[in-house]
Amino acid sequence: MPSLKTIRCRIAALLLTLLCTGPAAAEIPVQHTRGQTILPATPKKVVVFDLAALDTLDALGIPVFGVPAGAKPQSLVQYNEPRFRRMGTLWEPDYEAIDAAEPDLIVVGGRSGPRYEALAKMAPTIDLSGDDADPLGSELRNIRTLARLFGKEAEAEARIARIQAGIASIHEKAGQAGTALFVLSTGGRLSAFGPGSRFGLVHGALGFRPASTDLGAGIHGQPISFEFIAKTDPDWLFVLDRDAAIGVRGQPARQLLDNELVRQTKAWRKGQVVYVEAGSWYLAAGGLRALQATVDQIAAALGGRR
Amino acid sequence: MTLPLLQRFLPACLVLLVLAAASLLVGVGDAGGSEILLASRVPRTLALILAGAGMAVAGVIMQLVAQNRFVEPSTAGTAEAATLGMLLVTLLAPDAPVAVKMLAATATALAGTALFLRVLRAMPLRARLTVPLVGIMLGGVVGAASTLIAYRTDMLQFLGTWQAGDFSTVLRGRYELLWLAAILTLVAYALADRITIAGLGRDAAINLGLDHRRVVAGAIAIVAMITAVTIATVGAIPFLGLVVPNLVATVAGDNLRRSLPLVAVSGAGLLLVCDVLGRVIRYPYEIPVGTVMGVVGSALFLVLLLRRDARHA
Numbered sequence: 001m002p003s004l005k006t007i008r009c010r011i012a013a014l015l016l017t018l019l020c021t022g023p024a025a026a027e028i029p030v031q032h033t034r035g036q037t038i039l040p041a042t043p044k045k046v047v048v049f050d051l052a053a054l055d056t057l058d059a060l061g062i063p064v065f066g067v068p069a070g071a072k073p074q075s076l077v078q079y080n081e082p083r084f085r086r087m088g089t090l091w092e093p094d095y096e097a098i099d100a101a102e103p104d105l106i107v108v109g110g111r112s113g114p115r116y117e118a119l120a121k122m123a124p125t126i127d128l129s130g131d132d133a134d135p136l137g138s139e140l141r142n143i144r145t146l147a148r149l150f151g152k153e154a155e156a157e158a159r160i161a162r163i164q165a166g167i168a169s170i171h172e173k174a175g176q177a178g179t180a181l182f183v184l185s186t187g188g189r190l191s192a193f194g195p196g197s198r199f200g201l202v203h204g205a206l207g208f209r210p211a212s213t214d215l216g217a218g219i220h221g222q223p224i225s226f227e228f229i230a231k232t233d234p235d236w237l238f239v240l241d242r243d244a245a246i247g248v249r250g251q252p253a254r255q256l257l258d259n260e261l262v263r264q265t266k267a268w269r270k271g272q273v274v275y276v277e278a279g280s281w282y283l284a285a286g287g288l289r290a291l292q293a294t295v296d297q298i299a300a301a302l303g304g305r306r
Numbered sequence: 307m308t309l310p311l312l313q314r315f316l317p318a319c320l321v322l323l324v325l326a327a328a329s330l331l332v333g334v335g336d337a338g339g340s341e342i343l344l345a346s347r348v349p350r351t352l353a354l355i356l357a358g359a360g361m362a363v364a365g366v367i368m369q370l371v372a373q374n375r376f377v378e379p380s381t382a383g384t385a386e387a388a389t390l391g392m393l394l395v396t397l398l399a400p401d402a403p404v405a406v407k408m409l410a411a412t413a414t415a416l417a418g419t420a421l422f423l424r425v426l427r428a429m430p431l432r433a434r435l436t437v438p439l440v441g442i443m444l445g446g447v448v449g450a451a452s453t454l455i456a457y458r459t460d461m462l463q464f465l466g467t468w469q470a471g472d473f474s475t476v477l478r479g480r481y482e483l484l485w486l487a488a489i490l491t492l493v494a495y496a497l498a499d500r501i502t503i504a505g506l507g508r509d510a511a512i513n514l515g516l517d518h519r520r521v522v523a524g525a526i527a528i529v530a531m532i533t534a535v536t537i538a539t540v541g542a543i544p545f546l547g548l549v550v551p552n553l554v555a556t557v558a559g560d561n562l563r564r565s566l567p568l569v570a571v572s573g574a575g576l577l578l579v580c581d582v583l584g585r586v587i588r589y590p591y592e593i594p595v596g597t598v599m600g601v602v603g604s605a606l607f608l609v610l611l612l613r614r615d616a617r618h619a
Contacts, residue, residue, distance in 0.1 A: 070460060071460055186463050186464070186467065187463065187464045187466070187467030187468075188467065188475055189467055189472060189474065189475055190474070190475060192591075212590075222588075222591040222592075223472070223474055223591055223592040223593070223594060224334075224474065224590075224591055224592060225333070225334060225346070225474040225475065225592060226346060226475060226477060227333050227334040227335035227342060227346050228334045228335075228590055228591070230334075230335050230342065231334045231335050231336070231590070242463070243464070246460045247460065248396075248400070248459075248460060248461055248464060256475070259345070259477050259479075260341065260345045260477075260478070261335070261341075261342070261345055261346060261477065264341070
């Protein structure tokens with residue numbers, strides 16, 4: 001009869017081997033927005049319903065099996081090729097197709113977040129929705145979650161360090177760069193977004209002073225007129241052309257804003273109207289590559305004038 | 307215009323002037339600067355007057371032609387058909403100028419309204435409320451088609467901008483197409499006697515020597531075009547065409563030549579009130595006038611319904 005002590009030793013040794021044989025054999029607990037999901041092994045067949053997660057997976061070179069149909073940022077258009085299985089849309093997953101595919105992992109987030117419950121019944125599912133209260137923090141956490149899951153921590157950390165350095169340098173300059181207003185245009189209408197909104201990154205992590213202090217955090221922003229832009233008179237005007245983002249040719253934001261009221265703002269006169277790259281701000285906002293693109297674009301805009 | 311009506315028309319015009327002045331004064335920018343006034347306030351106020359008058363006139367014409375008090379472009383499939391036209395032309399020719407889009411929307415609005423009148427003719431018995439119900443159902447079918455197409459093509463939010471009237475981005479140079487609504491209102495005034503007779507019903511109209519078919523065709527062409535030009539420039543405005551003609555009818559009767567000026571002025575006034583409210587309630591942000599009109603209009607409509615029933619009882 002082995003003593004209690006030897007049994008303990010054996011269990012410890014067993015646990016150790018389990019840990020050492022790596023993720024392929026051990027269960028992997030994944031913390032996400034809706035709690036914890038335990039994966040039996042590193043997933044091979046991954047279905048992604050979040051363009052930010054797809055952006056991160058693509059940047060880290062992790063293969064993906066199924067993707068949603070619909071508009072993609074320029075850097076992810078290859079996922080519209082037929083070699084990737086179409087799995088419905090971000091808002092309406094094709095449950096039949098997913099069931100037939102028997103994926104090892106489904107990733108939802110943001111637009112597809114509400115489909116979590118239904119999808120979690122079909123296969124292990126994680127929700128990587130961002131948190132508007134802490135956009136950058138939650139986005140980095142989501143990137144790290146995916147990186148850890150696929151053993152790409154080192155690569156992800158190197159890229160995150162670069163992003164954080166970029167953000168720190170922007171933050172330093174933005175403090176003295178004056179006020180900023182973020183507007184979204186669609187179908188010839190305008191809405192403004194403030195700190196704490198889905199585009200709050202501008203004022204939060206990037207550190208631009210808000211031109212209007214009482215903009216709430218509504219998901220679709222606050223409807224505004226051109227008079228509002230003229231009155232708040234920001235030094236920087238960040239514009240997201242939503243129609244361009246989803247590939248609809250409507251009235252382009254450039255044309256919409258080129259009018260006598262916007263032309264009198266400081267932002268226009270100083271050439272500080274920045275049309276943010278729609279793919280990385282709207283479609284895949286918070287993805288690893290999207291974050292870097294965001295940092296690069298804002299740094300370039302700031303860099304010209306110090 | 308008879309003297310008692312003139313007594314109502316002139317005060318209505320005065321009220322409209324006061325409302326227009328309010329619209330010129332209310333806004334985010336500093337109206338002291340003539341630039342804000344000329345570039346933003348005056349165009350917005352004019353756009354409101356033109357669209358309000360136009361939609362109210364479109365409503366009263368629809369009511370005469372369909373011989374029903376509860377019909378207007380948004381309860382006859384006209385507005386939904388015009389929106390479908392806007393959607394299709396935006397998909398097929400996204401770079402087309404807004405005038406071209408407006409023409410496409412007019413064409414589908416005409417088709418939708420004609421279909422509505424045809425369905426009505428096929429119904430032997432028409433209770434007062436079944437007529438608008440048929441129109442709303444028809445509009446629902448057309449609207450569902452638009453939604454499906456918009457969903458498939460990622461245009462849902464675009465569709466939303468045509469469905470919800472909003473004057474927040476109206477500026478000098480971006481609303482002038484609405485003057486077409488004013489011209490159409492004048493055309494309607496010229497045709498007023500004939501439309502009134504057409505409103506007596508097909509048989510009565512033919513007995514009175516009217517080319518009923520042509521007058522109805524002309525009338526719905528006016529309605530379709532006013533609806534299309536409004537949706538193409540500022541988006542759909544619900545209830546206006548329903549509420550205003552009914553309110554005016556209680557004082558001015560059904561003779562279009564007599565009631566039309568008052569309908570136009572009241573429509574413009576009601577839309578001005580709603581837009582100024584939308585600018586003030588969440589200052590400095592906006593509430594789209596379509597939303598405000600939905601609330602104000604449905605409340606007024608309920609009042610009308612209850613008062614009418616009380617009188618009939």
